[in-house]
Amino acid sequence: MxxxxxxxxxxxxxxxxxxxxxxxxxxxxxxxxxxxxxxxxxxxxxxxxxxxxxxxxxxxxxxxxxxxxxxxxxLPDPEVLARQARDKMTLLGASIGSAPGPTAPGLVGMPVWLWNNKSSTTWGPNSATAAVPGLSVTATAHVTKITYSMGDGGSVTCTTAGTKYSKELGNRPSPDCGYRYTKVSAGRPGGKFTVTATSSWEVTWHASNGASGTLPDEIRTSTTTARVGELQVVN
Known part of the structure; x- marks a missing residue:
């Protein structure tokens, strides 16, 4: 009382x-x-x-x-400290890699490779701790998926960071994060599609008193471009 x-x-x-x-x-x-x-x-x-x-x-x-x-x-609600720990982190959108790259022309129907150049700030895991005397909470964030909106109305969602392309792979499709354009980019600004990557960061937390939980996903975006043309057949 x-x-x-x-x-x-x-x-x-x-x-x-x-x-x-x-x-x-x-x-x-x-x-x-x-x-x-x-x-x-x-x-x-x-x-x-x-x-x-x-x-x-x-x-x-x-x-x-x-x-x-x-x-x-x-003592504070552990989730309050979890949010403070989350706010200490630097969580960014994907560092987008693509093949063909933004300066190289691609072709309708040919495989496009997409990947995220992984780091603690673009893929995770990324951790931080917030504490008051008697209680500490550590939050950990990692990306669970990246949705690439390809600029032509289509999209692809990847649950891995993707596989980096190398020349010896030739015209093979990406094993885990790829796309094929069905339209050319002529007529778009700069003659290119704008590709937007939307990363979903999952944030979990664990407190020194045994409590744990999950915060709402953090959403981050980044962009690149793609130039797409048609194969010209010469008689």
Whole structure:
């Protein structure tokens, strides 16, 4: 139970600290901390700790405060920390590779190879941790699929990063991420199709208290171009 200013009691809401009769909520997102950043009381924020919103029922003292330890019995929802960890990551769209490449002409009906030049920021895994005293959460992101909108109205969805093309493969189709154009790109801006890759990043998290979960997918896009013509037959 929580005591009011007249010492009457009411059921406590989450985040109540009976020691000072104030409610605390971990801020999400966290304001900037470190040298040059202070809370409403001028507290140093360069060490371990976190910003909380404080609202007190016995006086008008409230606002944003920096605490090096959470109030007794108060720990944030692990998903709040999971989102903060996710926001620390750099998650990008695909680094698109293609054959024929954007400067090389392709032909209607011939195989197009597509791939993502993998890195931690374009494919994953990519991990980060957010913590307050008593609880830490690590989030890990990786791409589950890339959908390539090929600019001619068609698309292909790849669940792998794709296979990089090399000349000795000749006119074979890609084993895992390819396409064939049925239209030429003449008449499009620059005489090329715009290819848009949409990457879906899955973000999972695990907390030091044993909790775990999944955040909504993060979506990132990137683009390249493709020039497509027709095979000319000479009699």
């Amino acid at each position: 929580c005591k009011l200013s007249d010492d009457s009691e009411i059921p406590c809401l989450p985040g109540y600290n009976p020691a000072d009769r104030c409610f605390y909520q971990l801020m999400d997102p966290q304001p900037p901390s470190g040298p040059g950043h202070t809370d409403m009381n001028g507290a140093d924020t360069s060490g371990p700790g976190a910003f909380y919103l404080r609202d007190c029922i016995v006086n008008d003292v409230g606002g944003i405060v920096w605490l090096t330890q959470p109030p007794p019995g108060l």
